[in-house]
Amino acid sequence: xxxxxxxxxxxxxxxxxxxxxxxxxxxxxxxxxxxxxxxxxxxxxxxxxxxxxxxxxxxxxxxxxxxxxxxxxxxxxxxxxxxxxxxxxxxxxxxxxxxxxxxxxxxxxxxxxxxxxxxxxxxxxxxxxxxxxxxxxxxxxxxxxxxxxxxxxxxxxxxxxxxxxxxxxxxxxxxxxxxxxxxxxxxxxxxxxxxxxxxxxxxxxxxxxxxxxxxxxxxxxxxxxxxxxxxxxxxxxxxxxxxxxxxxxxxxxxxxxxxxxxxxxxxxxxxxxxxxxxxxxxxxxxxxxxxxxxxxxxxxxxxxxxxxxxxxxxxxxxxxxxxxxxxxxxxxxxxxxxxxxxxxxxxxxxxxxxxxxxxxxxxxx
Numbered sequence: 001x002x003x004x005x006x007x008x009x010x011x012x013x014x015x016x017x018x019x020x021x022x023x024x025x026x027x028x029x030x031x032x033x034x035x036x037x038x039x040x041x042x043x044x045x046x047x048x049x050x051x052x053x054x055x056x057x058x059x060x061x062x063x064x065x066x067x068x069x070x071x072x073x074x075x076x077x078x079x080x081x082x083x084x085x086x087x088x089x090x091x092x093x094x095x096x097x098x099x100x101x102x103x104x105x106x107x108x109x110x111x112x113x114x115x116x117x118x119x120x121x122x123x124x125x126x127x128x129x130x131x132x133x134x135x136x137x138x139x140x141x142x143x144x145x146x147x148x149x150x151x152x153x154x155x156x157x158x159x160x161x162x163x164x165x166x167x168x169x170x171x172x173x174x175x176x177x178x179x180x181x182x183x184x185x186x187x188x189x190x191x192x193x194x195x196x197x198x199x200x201x202x203x204x205x206x207x208x209x210x211x212x213x214x215x216x217x218x219x220x221x222x223x224x225x226x227x228x229x230x231x232x233x234x235x236x237x238x239x240x241x242x243x244x245x246x247x248x249x250x251x252x253x254x255x256x257x258x259x260x261x262x263x264x265x266x267x268x269x270x271x272x273x274x275x276x277x278x279x280x281x282x283x284x285x286x287x288x289x290x291x292x293x294x295x296x297x298x299x300x301x302x303x304x305x306x307x308x309x310x311x312x313x314x315x316x317x318x319x320x321x322x323x324x325x326x327x328x329x330x331x332x333x334x335x336x337x338x339x340x341x342x343x344x345x346x347x348x349x350x351x352x353x354x355x356x357x358x359x360x361x362x363x364x365x
Contacts, residue, residue: 001091001094001095001098003098007026010036011035011036011037011038012035012037012038012039012040012042012043012046013037013038015029015031015043016043016046016047016050019047019050019052019054020050025054026054027054027055027101028054028055028056028057028082028097028098028101029047029052029054029055029056029057030057030059030085031043031044031056031057031058031059032058032059032060033058033059033060033062033066033067033070034060034061034062040058040060040070041070041073044056044073044074044077044079045077047077047079048077048078048079052079053080054080055080055081055082055097055100055101056074056079056080056081056082057081057082057083057084057085057097058070058071058074058083058084058085059084059085059087059089060084060085060086060087061086061087064086064301064302064303065303067084067086068084068301068303068304070084071083071084082097082098082100082101083096083097083100083297085097086300096329118154119165119168119169119175120175122152122154122165123175123178123182127152127153127154127155128150128151128152128153128179128182129150129151129152129153129159129354130148130149130150130151130183130186130187130190130355131148131149131150131151131352131353131354132146132147132148132149132190132203132352132353132354132355132358133146133147133149133345133349133350133351133352133353134146134345134349134350134358134361134362135147135204135323135343135344135345135349136343136344136345136349137342137343138333138336138337138341138342138343138344139337139342143201143362144202144343145201145202145203145204145236146201146202146203146204146358147203147204147205147206147238147345148183148186148187148190148203148204148205148206149162149206149352150162150166150179150182150183151352152164152165166179166208170208170209170210173210176208176210176211177210177211179208180207180208180210180211181220183205183206184205184220184221184224185224187203187205188203188205188221188224188225188228188230188235189224189228190203190355191203191228191230191234191235192227192228192229192230193228193355194359195228195229195230195234196229197359199359199362200234201234201358201362202233202234202235202236203230203234203235203236204235204236204237204238204266205235205236205237205238206238206240206268207237207238207239209240212239212250212251212254213250214254215250215253215254217254217258218254218257218258218260218261218263221235221237221258221261221263222261225263231262232261232262232263233262233263233264235263235264236263236264236265236266236286236287237258237263237264237265237266238266238267238268238289239251239255239265239266239267239268240267240268240269251283252282252283255283255284255285256283256284259284259286264286264287265283265284265285265286265287266285266286266287266288266289266323267280267283267285267287267288267289268289268291269289269291269325270288270289270290270291270311280314280318285318285320286320286321287315287320287321287322287323288311288314288315288318288320288321288322288323289323289324289325290307290308290311290312290322290323290324290325290341291325291326292325292326292346293326294307294308294311295308295324295325295326295327295332295336295344295346296326296327296328296332296346297332298332298335298336299329299331299332299334299335300331305335305339308324308335308336308339308341309339312339312340312341313340315342316340321342321343322340322341322342322343323341323342323343323344323345324336324341324343324344324345324346325344325345325346326345326346326347327344327345327346327347327348327349328346328347328348329348330348332348333348
């Protein structure tokens, strides 16, 4: 694979000694689970205590459930998890891990860089941007809509992903309100401009927990939709499980009134919260988005495949559209198609793009 600067450790103690040598930096550490003296999980716990920032990939011949649980534990320790490899090792499996290295490192660096004090200026100087990621039907390969994703174009540090600044904004009632209004206005206006150009591009917009607390939210979105001449059925509001669980009574009213006005509702990151099934029972969702945690690698993991299959079946029985998030490889696309998933989005389909890029992509796709 063209990688020649490689060290090997025969056990966890040697690995710890290697990564703590002064002046030494490892981009990736491939860690087995079964090792003499200290097993892989003990070694990774020590890495976490030492605040090792190398990317971690687990390599093991254990069954899928053990490997996946170990990967979750590694992430819970705060280590930079790149993926897991089931033995035997192959170049293809290694390539999938190294493809995630650059993306993971960039995000890790930017999350630590985002200056909270610059956020006021970001709003004042219009530094926030919306990017749009296409959502494609698995059956027709045609685009059926887009998800609006916020980015921060920082004048010094460049483009920040949401993880680097949205959690900071959500800590402020004023800033979270301004972000919600910006996102809703711009995304719906984009859909309106597309319709004026003769293209129907339904748009999905994420709603935060604080935004869902607004009892006047249905009227506010309805006003924006009418102003941009966008029919309500072309707008989907995505709500995470954790947001739904925050204030159940208020959310029940807001969600039901949004549906009465014709807007669609999507439960986002399904399966990652603690009460997803109860929320599906109570709220009038029209779409179920299967989280990337289960989608990415579902072609290789029997556990993830089972979760996806169960989610698709649940969506079908509740008359909801099932959407797989985070599709990065053709094999996962094929698995989702086989399991009856309706639509997908992810880097395999298209990366998030500007409005101008979206119009060109839609014209040529």
